[in-house]
Amino acid sequence: MLTAAAVAVAIAVVSMASWLLVRERLYQDVHDNLAAAPRAPMTPLDRGQLYCGTTPAEALANVPAGAGDRLGAQKYDFQFVLTDGTVCLTGDATRAIQVVPGDDTPLARNNQALYRSGHYVDSDDHAQVRLTNTSVLLPGGIRQPAVLLTAxxxxxxxxxxxxLALLMTGVAGLGxxxxxxxxxxxxxxxLRPVDQLSDAVEHIARTEEVGTTIPVNGNDEIARLSxxxxxxxxxxxxxxxxQTRLIADAGHELRTPLTSLRTNVDLLIRSDAQGRALPPETRARMLGNMKAQMQELTLLIGDLLQLSRPDTPNPEAVRTVVPFHETVERALERGRLRGPALVFVTEVNPWYVHGDPAAxxxxxINLLDNAVKYSPPSGTVDVRLRAGRLTVRDHGPGIPADELPFVFDRFWRSPSSRQLPGSGLGLSIVAQTVQDTGGQVSLGPAADGGPGTQAVMVLPGQPDDPR
Structure with a gap:
């Protein structure tokens, strides 16, 4: 509709301009023909008696019938208007002219020809009229000024x-x-891709089947939108x-400690109901197991809350300048408590980063926990922070090469470590925190080719406090 409207406006403007130009040209040709017209007779003797009246119609009525047949039809029509408004026609006149009134006096101004529109009094035909000054010689030898109308x-x-107007209208309509x-x-x-896009959006809104795609052709704006x-x-x-995998994995991980807790609670309730008290050692062991399972549940729920954040950095998170070397020192203190028999070889240099201190x-701590968990008794854990590059290396059994791509997946645990405590969320939390801070983290074999695993965390920052 907009295209048709724009074309219609353009065609209308061009057609109107063309029609006006042609009209101007045709009327200019008429004026040129009038300028080339021979001068009318100046005396009534040349073409017979002048027949006058107060109006063109009266003057035409005074012309005798058949008077103009003597000389045949004429190309031009002549008419005189005297100073007193009297209209005179020659004897060969067959038509009288009524000029459209203008702001001019009966005599043409400054002896210059004027052009006016007019029409014939005996028909609906229109004419172009040229007005020039002249004079006529009336009977009795009286010469009087007059205006000559040549039509x-x-x-x-x-x-x-x-x-032409009809032709342009038809062409414009067809255009x-x-x-x-x-x-x-x-x-x-x-707009076919837009229709496909709309159909896909409506399909997703109706069925909630995300993942629907549409074909992309070209490289224009519609293709970019698609x-x-x-x-x-x-x-x-x-x-x-x-999200679905997280819920399923969380349910799987929660099922084991909850089942164990329910079993122990059922056993305690049954023993009290039957009046058969459990031995103190058995009861204490069961309560200890229940406490450990509750702690495992607490840690698992904390990990789930940590991972409930979106994968993209949270702009509302508390981000400040963090002395990362102090963070590493505090984590080492907790790591030594969890592995008192281990030897920690450390080298921690100052480094300041922008991030969430707690995260x-x-x-x-999660990296150190893994190193403590998989280190052999009386083993060594190497921790070094140099220019924002933190390395944590243990001397344990290491991770098979085919399992390395999955170490940062949520709830993923190596088959060889399923019997060890943990939820499989620690490294996922590490990866998410490093990503939020703008850094990189990797896990692989030891750099020197020896036994064990080496975790590398690289964070952007500077060695001096920017504050």
């Missing part, structure tokens, strides 16, 4: 202009219709898949 009919010009049809075809072709939609849909599908400390 040419404009019926042919008007017919040509009407035909508008053609533009509308072409615009509709082009619009439907160009690509963005496909990326968004894929991201939503991945997010839902991660960074927990990430370092």
């Amino acid at each position: 040419l009919p404009t019926k042919g010009v008007q017919n040509s202009l009407s035909s 508008v219709i053609g533009a509308g049809v072409a615009g509709r075809i082009v619009a439907r072709s160009a 690509t963005s939609f496909n990326s968004m849909s894929t991201a939503l599908a991945n997010s839902r898949e991660r 960074l400390e927990r990430a370092v």
Whole structure:
């Protein structure tokens, strides 16, 4: 519709301008013909007696019938207007002219020819009239000033202009219709990806089946929009898949301690109900197991809350300048308490980063916990912080190469370590914290090729306090 309207306006402007130019040209040709017209007789003796009246119609009525047949039809029509307004026609006149009133005096001004529109009194035909000054010699030898009206009919010009207007109207109509049809075809072709996008969005809104994509063709704005939609849909599908997997894994991890707790509680209740008290040692062992399972549940729920944050950095998180070397020192103190028989070889240099202090400390503690957990008795744990690069290396059994791609997945645990305590969320928390801080973390074999695993955390920062 907009294309058709724009074309209609353009065609209307061009057509109107063309019609006005043609009209001006045709009427200029009429004026040129009038300027080339021979001068009318100046005495009544040349073409017979002058017949006058107060109006053109009265003057024409005074012309005798058949008087003009003597000389045949004339191209031009002549008419005189005297100073007192009297209208006079020659004897060969067959038509009288009524000039459209203007702001001019009966005599042409400054002896210059004037052009006026007029019409014939005995018909509806229009004419162009040239007004020039002259004089006539009336009977009795009296010469009197007069205005000579020389007229040419404009019926042919008007017919040509009407035909041209009709032709332009038809062409304009066809142009508008053609533009509308072409615009509709082009619009439907160009907006087909938008229709597909709308259908995909409505399908997702109706069925909640994220991951639906649409084909992308070209590299224009519509293609970019389709690509963005496909990326968004894929991201939503991945997010839902991660959410579903997190819920399933969390339920699986929670089921084991809850089942153990329920079994112990049922056993205690049954023994009290039957009046058969358990031996003190058995009862104490069961209560200890219940306490350990409650602690495991508490840690698991804390880890789940930590991972409930979005994968992208949270702009509302408390981010400040953190003396990371102090964070590492505090984590080492807790690591020594958890592995009192281990030897910690440390080298911690000053380093300041921007991040969440609590999250960074927990990430370092998780790396140290893994090193303590998998180190042999009386083993060594190497911890070094140099220029923002933290390395934690143990001398344990290491991680098989085929399992390294999965170490940062949520709830993933190596088959060889399923019997050890833990939820499989520690390294996931480390990866998320490092990502939020703008750093990188990796886990692999020891750099020197010896036994054990080496974790490397690189955080952007500086060795001096920026505050």
